[in-house]
Amino acid sequence: MRYISTNKAPQAIGPYSQAIGFENLIFTSGSIALRADGSLNDGDVQTQATQVLTNLNEVLVAAGSSLQQVLKTTIFLADMDDFKSVNEVYASFFGSHKPARSTVAVKSLPMGVKLEIEAIAYKG
Numbered sequence: 001m002r003y004i005s006t007n008k009a010p011q012a013i014g015p016y017s018q019a020i021g022f023e024n025l026i027f028t029s030g031s032i033a034l035r036a037d038g039s040l041n042d043g044d045v046q047t048q049a050t051q052v053l054t055n056l057n058e059v060l061v062a063a064g065s066s067l068q069q070v071l072k073t074t075i076f077l078a079d080m081d082d083f084k085s086v087n088e089v090y091a092s093f094f095g096s097h098k099p100a101r102s103t104v105a106v107k108s109l110p111m112g113v114k115l116e117i118e119a120i121a122y123k124g
Contacts, residue, residue: 006062009055010034030116045082049089072100076116
């Protein structure tokens, strides 16, 4: 097991790692719309989704992986009415790659953000 960290994505805001690698798998923690310097990107849901997926990509690159090697994502939405808008941004990052995915509505998220995304990827 190895801890994965990069200064190109926000540092963990609690007692956890940006990601953990185990053999050829990468397990990311949930990413919210924080910039690498830790400031909140509190724009609309598409702006936040762009920030989240940028962060996720940076963590995966630091692990030796990429968005194109993601096996599964989980998206947590504060408002399910944002589903379509998040899908548009999500598709722009993943292109023709379509990992397995779950999307769930939650009552609230850290720092009042609109979404959080976690992923499982492989390093190949």
